[in-house]
Amino acid sequence: xxxxIQAADRLPAEYTGGARFINRELSWLAFNERVLEEAENSAHxxxxxxxxxxxxASNLDEFYMVRVAGLKGQVRARVxxxxxxxxxxxxxxxxxxxxxxxxMEQQQLCWRTLRGELRSKGIAVVSANELTAEERLWADAxxxxxxxxxxxxxxxxxxxxxxxxxxxxxxxxxxxxxxxxPRALKALLLLxxxxxxFVRLPGAETRFLPVEELVGLNLDKLFPxxxxxxxxxxxxxxxxxxxxxxxxxxHCLWVFCFSALGAVHFLRSAPxx
Numbered sequence: 353x354x355x356x357i358q359a360a361d362r363l364p365a366e367y368t369g370g371a372r373f374i375n376r377e378l379s380w381l382a383f384n385e386r387v388l389e390e391a392e393n394s395a396h397x398x399x400x401x402x403x404x405x406x407x408x409a410s411n412l413d414e415f416y417m418v419r420v421a422g423l424k425g426q427v428r429a430r431v432x433x434x435x436x437x438x439x440x441x442x443x444x445x446x447x448x449x450x451x452x453x454x455x456m457e458q459q460q461l462c463w464r465t466l467r468g469e470l471r472s473k474g475i476a477v478v479s480a481n482e483l484t485a486e487e488r489l490w491a492d493a494x495x496x497x498x499x500x501x502x503x504x505x506x507x508x509x510x511x512x513x514x515x516x517x518x519x520x521x522x523x524x525x526x527x528x529x530x531x532x533x534p535r536a537l538k539a540l541l542l543l544x545x546x547x548x549x550f551v552r553l554p555g556a557e558t559r560f561l562p563v564e565e566l567v568g569l570n571l572d573k574l575f576p577x578x579x580x581x582x583x584x585x586x587x588x589x590x591x592x593x594x595x596x597x598x599x600x601x602x603h604c605l606w607v608f609c610f611s612a613l614g615a616v617h618f619l620r621s622a623p624x625x
Contacts, residue, residue: 378451427445491561494566
């Protein structure tokens with residue numbers, strides 16, 4: 353035993369302590385980077401590359417819903433114990449954010465590349481200013497028949513606090529100016545998942561219009577007395593799909609049950625136990 357201890361003491365620094373281990377979360381991000389590399393591999397069929405890009409995006413969503421949520425729970429609980437690789441939960445979150453930001457930049461660059469290659473093969477994802485007159489008429493009719501009935505604009509002001517967004521929901525954020533009053537208004541327009549992310553345009557060619565572009569063409573029907581000063585779109589944050597409960601923090605059954613309800617229903621406060 354003493355010989356083994358002495359041999360361990362003579363090992364280089366990189367073979368002792370946390371340096372011997374690879375962080376689990378950063379290792380997972382490295383795996384997802386390899387998935388994205390498959391989307392960039394021109395040896396694969398084009399639609400298979402698009403599938404790999406989609407897989408890398410859904411993987412990253414799940415990673416944040418489960419792994420990152422767990423680390424944030426530890427940070428909120430003020431856990432500072434390092435993992436086997438020597439990183440505390442806060443340090444892991446910092447490293448994850450840096451790595452994930454680079455990954456998302458690569459995903460966007462890959463999407464732009466694939467979008468151009470798809471167009472060269474006859475599958476075009478077009479913007480609103482590329483529509484022909486006939487396509488514009490069809491798009492307006494499709495909006496009124498299939499999309500307008502399921503949209504619910506939401507105002508954001510002191511009388512209408514910010515709403516709870518659905519998990520991974522997609523929405524338009526709008527800055528509006530009233531024509532009858534000088535007051536500016538911010539609004540949120542949730543795009544339900546059932547209407548689809550892209551709209552197939554009629555015709556012999558394979559052309560798709562992003563649904564947010566179609567909605568953007570018809571904002572005057574949703575806000576007839578307002579001018580649009582600015583708009584943007586994006587997905588809402590991913591939420592934890594299960595209850596993240598630290599058993600050692602549960603002093604009674606009531607605390608455990610309320611923690612579970614809070615994770616599901618997004619409750620913000622509770623009476624004292």
